[in-house]
Amino acid sequence: MLEAASKRRRLLVVDPCDDCQRLLPGLRAAGWEVDSCGLDVASEHNCDVGLLRLHPQHLERPESVKDLITRSGTEWIAVLSPDALPIQEVGDFVCEWFFDFHTLPFDVARVQVTLGRAFGMARLRGRGGTYHSLEHQHELLGESRSMQELRRLLAKFAPTESPVLIRGESGTGKELVARTLHRQSRRANRPFIAINCGAIPEHLIQSELFGHEKGAFTGAHQRKIGRFEQANGGTLFLDEIGDLPLELQANLLRVLQEKQIERVGGSQPIAVDVRVLAATHLDLENAIRTGGFREDLYYRLNVLQVSTLPLRERNGDLALLANHFAHLYSVETGRRPRRFSDDALAAMAEHAWPGNVRELANRVRRGLVLAEGRQIEARDLGLERQRGGSGKVPLVTLEEYKLGAERQAMCDALARHGDNLSLAARMLGISRPTFYRLLHKHQLR
Numbered sequence: 001m002l003e004a005a006s007k008r009r010r011l012l013v014v015d016p017c018d019d020c021q022r023l024l025p026g027l028r029a030a031g032w033e034v035d036s037c038g039l040d041v042a043s044e045h046n047c048d049v050g051l052l053r054l055h056p057q058h059l060e061r062p063e064s065v066k067d068l069i070t071r072s073g074t075e076w077i078a079v080l081s082p083d084a085l086p087i088q089e090v091g092d093f094v095c096e097w098f099f100d101f102h103t104l105p106f107d108v109a110r111v112q113v114t115l116g117r118a119f120g121m122a123r124l125r126g127r128g129g130t131y132h133s134l135e136h137q138h139e140l141l142g143e144s145r146s147m148q149e150l151r152r153l154l155a156k157f158a159p160t161e162s163p164v165l166i167r168g169e170s171g172t173g174k175e176l177v178a179r180t181l182h183r184q185s186r187r188a189n190r191p192f193i194a195i196n197c198g199a200i201p202e203h204l205i206q207s208e209l210f211g212h213e214k215g216a217f218t219g220a221h222q223r224k225i226g227r228f229e230q231a232n233g234g235t236l237f238l239d240e241i242g243d244l245p246l247e248l249q250a251n252l253l254r255v256l257q258e259k260q261i262e263r264v265g266g267s268q269p270i271a272v273d274v275r276v277l278a279a280t281h282l283d284l285e286n287a288i289r290t291g292g293f294r295e296d297l298y299y300r301l302n303v304l305q306v307s308t309l310p311l312r313e314r315n316g317d318l319a320l321l322a323n324h325f326a327h328l329y330s331v332e333t334g335r336r337p338r339r340f341s342d343d344a345l346a347a348m349a350e351h352a353w354p355g356n357v358r359e360l361a362n363r364v365r366r367g368l369v370l371a372e373g374r375q376i377e378a379r380d381l382g383l384e385r386q387r388g389g390s391g392k393v394p395l396v397t398l399e400e401y402k403l404g405a406e407r408q409a410m411c412d413a414l415a416r417h418g419d420n421l422s423l424a425a426r427m428l429g430i431s432r433p434t435f436y437r438l439l440h441k442h443q444l445r
Contacts, residue, residue, distance in 0.1 A: 008033060009119055012047035014068075015039055019104050020053055020079060023111065030112060042068050049118045050076040054084070054094075062093060070330055070337065075099040075118035097336045140173065140180055141324055142317035146309045150177075157304050158184035163256070165241075165301050166279040168308030171358030174279040175239060177306055181277060182235040190234030195227050198243030205248055207264050210255075216265025228261050231274045241301065242282035242293060253297045276301065311353040311360060316414035318348055321357060325364040326376070335368055338376045342416065347378035349415035407442045410435075 011027060013020055013036040024034050035045060039058070042050075050072060052058075058065050069076050078094045078101040085091055085103060094101050099118045102111055140151060157164055158181045166174045175194060182192045200208050207216075211226030227236060238244070244252065255261050256276065260269040278301045287293035311318065322340060330337040340348070344367075353359055367380040378384065409428060417424040425435035 008048075010035070010046065010048045011115065012037070012042065012045050012050045014042045014050060014052045015055060015058075016051075017053045017079070017104075019106055020051065023106055023108065026108060027112070027115070032115070039064055039068065043071055047072070047074060048122050049115055050074060051079060051115075052076055052098075053079040054090075059084075059090060059093065066097060066336070069097050070327070075122045077101060077114060077118060079104065140176060141321060142314060143320065144314045144316045146314055147317060150306070150308070151180075153306060154180050155184060157181060157306065159186065160304070161275055162303040163276045163278065163301050164304045164306060165284075166277065166306045166308065168279075168281065169310050169356055170281050171356030172308035172310055173357055174281075174308055175237065177308060178235070178237040178239075178277045178279065182237075182275075185235070185275070187234045187275060191231050192235050192237065193227050193231035194237040194239060196239045198240035202245050205245070206251065209248070210251070210261045210263055212264035213266045216263070220265065223263075226261070226263065228255065228272050228274055229270065232272050233274075235275045235277060238276060238278040240280060240282075241278040242280040242284055242287055246292075246294065249294045249297050253294065253300060256297075256300050311356045315411050318360070318415050319345060319417065321360055322348060322364055325361045326368060329361075329365045329368050335371075338368060338371050338374060340367075341375040341377050344376050344378045344381060344383070345416045346412070347381065347383040349412055351383055406438065410438055410442055 009032050011032045011034045013024065013034065015038055016024075016036050020036075024036070028034050035047070037045060039052075050069075052065070052068075054065075076098050078098040080090070080094070080101055080103050082103045085094070085101070099121065100114050102114065140147060140154075142148075154177065164178075164181060166177050168174055178194070179192060182188060195208060197205065207220075207224060207226065209226050209228060211224050211229055212220050214220060214223050238252075255272070258269075259273070260271045262269055284293050284298055284302075288295045288298060311321075319340075322345075323337075326340070327337045348360075355362070363381045363383070364376075366382060367376040370380040371377065413424040413427050417427060421435060422432055425432045428435065430438075
């Protein structure tokens, strides 16, 4: 039964013309499951390949076509009248957004070949109409062992009311971790308020956190509600807590102990029910030793602790995240999601990613804008392949050398095809069970 399901080939024909209708019986006879509909409801249908008859109204309002192609996440073939293709705007649009095109009348044999190629490409990319990147915009993506362990840990921490200290390098998704904790908590339907303690001038941060009364200081023309009051009943995320001035650290400690605040210029205590999550990229233990951070506040915030890993240590997640950002930012840039060339994937695998996931997102966004072909190249990402040796210390024994080479081969395969393990195994010339065994052996998943 599973084998039969895997052999299904679903074709969706959108806004079919008479020529398209005459084509359908032959396609069904060739094994295609064919459905047809109008553009306005096409996004409700799942398909492996799409065939779209481009009418003049589609070209006048192309955003609906772009939205369909982006959200369906599969390969689309355009059908055009012979006189439409020479028009530059039409040609550019088709080349940008479609896998291929056909002009009327149909060459039936060529259509079937093109559909087969499109189906193969859709399956190779593991898509087939089921990938909706925008739905995962605020999720912790990744299938590496470290990400799976992180999600399991957050599922345990989220239902509690305890403070959580989130530690990790800049750009590793600390705020995303905080949002995940809030979304999975009992406070999910209440406010989530975030503030970057290092981005607000020192003389304003007390007012930002606790609010102020009218006339409390020059420029205070009306009462201001601070972040603690805004988050009442919900979650307050204090990013870069290590940058909070010492005086404010004392005030924050008092709020955490007494669960009430006073606005600047006010005299009445205000009760607040807030779960505090804090994040930092600094070594807080060293800051305590040097007098830059209060030890008592550290223990108040560090009841539970979560660490985010740098991208260079998340083996296998790079390709998945890059493809996610390619889909996400295609909407912003108005361009079709593009695949990454082998050279681009290799360059990404070799890059150290000092800016972590944030840097990856920015480079992919740049790549979408600069790419001129159907693929994003290494140069579009601003990455150049590293030639020659890696500069690492030579391995001592032959066995260690073999193990290192084996692990590097696995990492390269995951970097290129981390979202399709069967393809990654074929790349290495090994079976899928052997691939899984090596994943566990090298602790890559």
